[in-house]
């Protein structure tokens with residue numbers, strides 16, 4: 179079952195191709211749509227809402243054709259736009275009631291649903307004050323409330339954490355999870371912050387330059403591998419503790435891999451990490467016992483996980499958006515074994531390190 183299906187969807191503006199033959203199926207649940215600024219996320223949402231025609235290809239939302247059934251789609255789908263679009267002179271209550279009425283709810287139901295929804299997003303007494311005096315976090319909550327007020331089956335949330343501080347981001351991400359958990363509403367949420375999606379979404383779709391890079395379950399991105407990363411101290415008897423450990427483990431039949439360097443400052447970058455394939459619990463015991471027999475100190479022994487952020491290299495230099503979440507941004511993909519299994523061919527250039 180899919181809530182969104184696109185087939186070779188393209189959108190060309192005179193100077194730029196915003197979407198380039200995008201084919202993707204999205205199942206119910208919380209799905210992250212990630213891409214650097216300008217990747218085509220907002221353009222895709224506008225096409226899916228039936229607000230902007232595609233140049234070619236087809237798309238269906240909840241089984242409805244975006245080209246001919248936009249009205250029916252918008253009855254069933256909520257939309258939280260990216261940019262500030264709230265009237266400053268009315269209260270949250272007045273605005274959300276208005277949006278509920280626009281969606282076809284009768285006056286009493288609109289008022290009741292508005293009160294419930296504003297409470298759900300965490301706006302209480304302040305909902306009677308003009309929106310113009312709200313903080314960014316409160317405005318984002320109003321935008322979320324108006325997307326939910328008509329009890330949609332699906333919501334599109336375009337960069338809902340934009341402009342929020344870390345605590346505000348966490349609250350908004352919690353709210354997004356609850357939208358699905360408490361009400362069963364499916365969510366398509368866009369972000370250029372990969373870490374957010376890792377925590378929030380069941381599934382992640384990555385686009386870049388309007389093209390699909392990959393679409394897979396979040397836990398495929400963050401899959402635990404079977405390799406252990408081990409760091410040990412040296413000793414007088416073994417001035418190169420790691421080499422001694424590698425030899426001993428290899429002799430004991432454990433499969434050891436070369437140290438790989440993920441970046442400066444990381445132990446692996448200076449060759450101080452050893453990777454060992456974990457066959458099971460006994461591998462942990464073997465490592466512990468071997469380290470003890472050699473008289474070395476065990477600094478770390480951890481299972482390697484591929485995090486979403488590892489799939490990407492930092493786009494900041496290319497996109498010119500450098501506002502502080504280094505290593506957490508979407509960009510062109512760089513690597514990993516985990517991605518290579520499921521990524522589009524162009525998503526996994528060869529030769530990237532495995533850490």
Ligand SMILES: Nc1ncnc2c1ncn2[C@@H]1O[C@H](COP(=O)(O)OP(=O)(O)OP(=O)(O)O)[C@@H](O)[C@H]1O
Nearest residue numbers: 191194195196213214215216217218219220221222
């Ligand atoms: N109406 C338009 N006319 C011309 N070009 C457009 C129009 N809308 C979007 N574009 C271009 O299409 C590309 C994709 O834009 P889009 O807004 O979909 O990206 P995005 O991934 O949502 O990024 P952002 O988060 O910065 O909005 C960009 O290069 C943008 O400049």
